[in-house]
């Protein structure tokens with residue numbers, strides 16, 4: 001009883017602060033910060049829409065959402081995660097520019113220290129956040145009483161689903177034999 | 192048959208002005224049927240389409256490429272608060288190129304409501320019958336007699352419970368029963384607009400311009416003087432800077448619900464009663480997931496071939512929310528998308544995919560006095576977004592349809608049933624499901640909701656105070672504009688909408704052809 005009350009209060013406080021933090025961050029990004037924050041990853045020459053912040057956040061979130069569905073072998077795991085991020089990048093690149101910006105802004109905001117501290121409960125950058133912490137964040141976000149926080153959860157979770165289940169490597173474990181017709185595509189690797 | 196004229200917006204290197212008798216915006220159900228009817232009547236037709244032109248051989252049977260390339264906003268056009276994903280096509284053929292082929296005539300109670308409450312005359316079942324027959328023949332619409340396991344289970348559950356159900360008719364010819372309709376039919380069996388009405392219109396001299404977005408209607412007095420379009424890049428995302436201007440004495444807006452109201456709002460089309468964009472209906476879809484002891488393989492076979500309409504009209508046409516029920520099995524991304532699992536829960540769920548049985552209910556809106564649908568607004572960049580508040584009316588429909596779907600799935604032999612709601616869990620028996628769903632917390636984002644049936648926003652009707660276009664689909668305030676697409680439908684339907692839109696389009700375009708007086712204008716009339 002005591003615990004629930006405390007958690008709820010803390011949740012409330014967090015979300016209240018979070019709301020302000022997001023507003024603040026959104027404003028920052030909106031007025032000029034956006035260009036730096038929302039531009040596709042510079043290093044990975046081929047990125048068309050996925051930002052470095054997005055890449056870092058999804059890099060932490062996807063393995064946690066997919067859990068044991070991902071291959072155990074480290075090299076194979078890295079390969080399929082890279083395909084997943086490529087898929088998300090291409091997918092985002094087909095969205096209207098306003099939505100690409102919205103996704104970039106959402107990632108930029110989630111990557112800011114206040115959001116990490118308030119939502120995820122850690123000072124560490126996403127790439128160094130332990131999976132257990134990310135899992136706890138995702139669970140609490142899913143059942144949050146705040147629509148905005150649940151919206152963040154749905155956004156991240158559905159990108160993880162999108163990154164994985166259309167990959168050949170995903171299919172044996174889930175009993176999907178793959179499509180009955182094979183085609184090639186200029187825009188997609190279709191791995 | 193003359194050579195087909197198709198221009199690709201992304202490769203244009205100069206601005207273009209195109210002239211014709213009729214300019215049509217959008218190549219989906221309404222636009223393509225209109226183009227075909229008018230071109231056959233001897234009129235010079237120009238069709239502009241935001242999407243690209245794909246042939247059956249181009250369709251890649253993979254989910255992400257298909258959603259990205261063939262759908263509006265990646266297949267998930269979120270309502271303003273993010274709680275409902277509206278699913279629409281954006282390719283030559285529009286949503287018909289990616290739809291699931293379920294074909295229903297407009298139900299009697301819907302037509303009666305239109306007549307008795309909205310004053311819409313001339314659209315009785317008998318008056319529409321010839322138009323339905325015309326389309327049914329044209330698109331090979333016939334009952335599908337070999338349901339896949341997903342649909343057999345729906346029929347089994349409904350039969351056990353004594354619920355009214357029947358086989359769905361589909362617009363296919365030589366269908367190989369692959370079950371990839373949503374990704375663009377790879378064999379060309381689906382009689383969607385991209386392989387039927389559009390090629391026929393092209394063969395009758397229509398001009399098609401792809402990867403071009405109609406941005407604004409230019410107006411003078413009570414007329415549209417031009418349609419200003421932006422050429423888009425190869426992905427259909429960024430304007431290339433090239434402009435295409437359409438000049439024609441008649442203009443047909445056929446960009447579908449949400450987009451057509453968006454175009455009219457952007458263009459400041461006269462709207463003295465502030466109707467444009469309002470009364471947009473979604474027939475909101477919600478989902479129930481079950482695991483069956485037998486193999487279902489939901490990713491194979493025609494997705495929808497059995498319907499249940501036991502609850503569609505039970506509480507009266509304008510009583511509490513009615514809903515129909517259909518199967519909704521699909522490939523892995525769509526199958527997994529309905530449920531927000533994390534880690535082990537997601538993995539356990541996914542590993543049982545071959546046993547997954549998915550049902551969908553579509554919650555009829557727009558009839559009850561407190562069911563007013565949503566409203567299309569414009570974002571800062573002029574693009575439309577739908578604000579659709581989920582009212583208690585809708586939530587009540589969600590709860591009762593969760594109950595009905597769970598009851599049906601248990602009757603069909605389910606081992607467990609899980610409403611597609613992250614505040615729910617798997618139930619082991621109908622008794623448990625009934626108890627738990629009765630008090631289940633229903634809130635935005637945690638209940639998985641979407642809609643492949645957005646309708647309305649430019650409703651037809653005789654009275655300019657309540658309708659944007661007349662029953663002949665001509666705009667009430669602009670003399671040479673017609674709207675012929677799902678946005679004219681004044682309520683949701685209680686069934687999947689394509690056949691209604693095809694028939695209304697054939698009727699309206701034939702009327703227009705007669706009015707304009709093209710050579711052989713009556714040629715498209717039925718019978």
Ligand SMILES: Cc1cc2nc3c(=O)[nH]c(=O)nc-3n(C[C@H](O)[C@H](O)[C@H](O)COP(=O)(O)OP(=O)(O)OC[C@H]3O[C@@H](n4cnc5c(N)ncnc54)[C@H](O)[C@@H]3O)c2cc1C
Nearest residue numbers: 217219220221241285286291292293405446447677687689
């Ligand atoms: C996945 C899916 C499954 C479905 N399943 C079924 C089913 O089984 N049975 C059924 O009856 N119905 C089904 N539907 C719905 C049905 O296909 C639609 O209701 C119908 O096609 C709508 O017709 P429309 O003319 O209003 O628009 P659409 O067919 O959607 O066509 C509109 C076209 O206009 C283009 N456009 C829009 N704005 C512009 C602009 N400004 N400039 C240029 N072009 C523009 C769009 O790109 C699009 O191609 C489904 C839909 C989807 C998406």
